[in-house]
Amino acid sequence: MAALTDPDYYSNFPDWSPRDGRILFTSDRDGDFELYTVRPDGTELDRITNVPGVDAHSSWCAGGDWIVFSSARMGFKDEMALYDAVPQPYNEIFAMRADGSDVRQLTDNKWEDSGAVCHPE
Numbered sequence: 001m002a003a004l005t006d007p008d009y010y011s012n013f014p015d016w017s018p019r020d021g022r023i024l025f026t027s028d029r030d031g032d033f034e035l036y037t038v039r040p041d042g043t044e045l046d047r048i049t050n051v052p053g054v055d056a057h058s059s060w061c062a063g064g065d066w067i068v069f070s071s072a073r074m075g076f077k078d079e080m081a082l083y084d085a086v087p088q089p090y091n092e093i094f095a096m097r098a099d100g101s102d103v104r105q106l107t108d109n110k111w112e113d114s115g116a117v118c119h120p121e
Contacts, residue, residue, distance in 0.1 A: 019064025048100035061118030
């Protein structure tokens with residue numbers, strides 16, 4: 001079996017699409033951790049996020065039309081200086097359509113938010 005991702009880059013958090021079998025994952029292949037999808041045979045690799053800041057911890061929502069994920073795209077907040085011992089105190093939860101469009105920020109607070117999943121339909 002051939003590898004689906006390039007072994008020269010760090011890739012993690014795979015998740016199968018309930019709609020079309022694509023695999024959603026995080027990789028730093030472009031110098032920043034972004035979200036990608038790929039077909040199970042390794043074809044049609046698509047980067048679906050492309051913003052400064054780590055995008056990771058992604059999950060398909062039921063039906064495969066939406067994805068939830070954590071992102072540091074909003075940068076550091078002023079109050080974070082008080083919480084410097086907290087690992088990654090800058091991630092917020094976002095949702096977007098499966099093609100990367102219609103991005104919506106779901107949380108906005110001083111704590112790390114990650115690992116969101118959608119409730120099954």
